[in-house]
Amino acid sequence: MEIIFLIFILVLSVFLGFELISKVPATLHTPLMSGANAISGITLAGAFLASGMVDNEMGKYLGTAAVAFATVNVVGGYLVTDRMLGMFKSKKAGGKK
């Protein structure tokens, strides 16, 4: 039954994803991608479990590498997206002269 629940979640979030993303204007497609990159760093939450296991050396190393890669995504992704979005300025807001 658990599998069915997981698939249920999957299907609903795919639909939700399509709805949300198709509303993002072309101007923001690059930040959207880097933002999505950051979100895909969610693997981090899963990587903890693997690298926290002490009973197996190999599993621990693999998990730690996973933690490192996923953290690159999370930290790098959010920072670079923020940096980019900070550049988008409205005329009314003034920006720099």
Add this chain to the structure above:
Amino acid sequence: MNIELLANLSYIVSAALFIFGLKMLGSPATARRGNLFSSMGMLIAVVAGLTAEGIVSYEYIAGGMVLGAIVGALAARLVGMTSMPEMVALFNGSGGAASLLVGWATLYGGGIDTFTAVTILLAILIGGLTFTGSLIAYAKLAEVMNSAAIVFKGQRIVNSLLLVGIVYASYQFCLDPGPESQWLYITLGLALLLGIMAVIPIGGADMPVVISLLNSYSGIAACAAGFAINNNILIVAGSLVGASGIILTNIMCKAMNRSLANVLFSGFGAVKQSKAIEGEVKPISVEDAYYLFEAASNVCFVPGYGMAVAQAQHVVKELGEILEANGCEVSYAIHPVAGRMPGHMNVLLAEADVPYEQLVEMDDINPRIENVDIAVVIGANDVVNPSAREDEDSPIYGMPIINVDQARTVFVLKRSMASGFSGVDNPLFFGENTRMLFGDAKESIQGVISEFG
């Protein structure tokens, strides 16, 4: 209340924050706050993940996080806006690698049923091909390797064999899953190879499609890893990313009027021009260009990858401001596949402080292009090539373009008469109302600016 329930409740909160964050990306005015929301969601998910049962040692986790955070922060700080496509390619790759490793490490947990084995395998497969595919995409974008399509005889046969091999090895693995299975390593190796083989036949101008697709894969891999470890938030976040990548891929393909299969399997390489284009190229001097700019009341810039290469966005913006001060209406028309990734030109112009209201999409500018006095084409070629509209034999026929040839005057800033990436001649250059401004785009525009000065 037990810890697991608490963790799951936090996952719900973070999923909601991701969704809000993506929703706020719908407008440049709220996008930055949206990103902040999304990152708070991530923080909550990470903290909740850390409380999971079964984690006994935190040293390795801390080590991995510190290392990753340093690399990520440095990369995000130091990357130039021109190199954003390379950066995103690398991030896609690192997302793929993380999912691959999580899947692999889960095998050591033991107690694997067939369903888990299949999902672990999917995480390894998709993660692996995302990883190497992204590295190749990076190498092509950064020009570490030749960005042209690499096509060889029997390529399809090799790739088909590779696929068959993966299916067979996966099947064998699932029969007897475990970390010691030799089929695991065979599958992994083949997946890594497939990533390389899948991206080498794709040329530089098709990179927007590839990056979007790899972006989607990195999400799908995270999703598969989520199934492998029974984690809701991985599934939700992974599928959001997967959906986002697929939508972008679709937009890019539509903008080139090509199917995804066509982009992935046929290099844009050797096309033959059916008709020789006749006509005369009319060069213009910087000084004459200045007189026309001075008199113009509606100017539209059409940037392409060449603007990124020449780093001309700042001078373009400067010229735009001077023209505005001169009472001229200025806009920037951006084709969906201009540049090397979706939205690449928008980011460059935003970096140069162009207000986003002036950035217009192809469909907005085309109906009113006849009112444009001067369309300035900077480093774009195929996306303004009228043969896409007129010449049925052209390889890019049917691709939607920005109809700059219908503007009153077109300035094309170009180094020389070389043809665009697709190797197709561009009749625009020979047009009645086209004037060629030869030379480095940045220097040419600087020249015009100093005439104004």
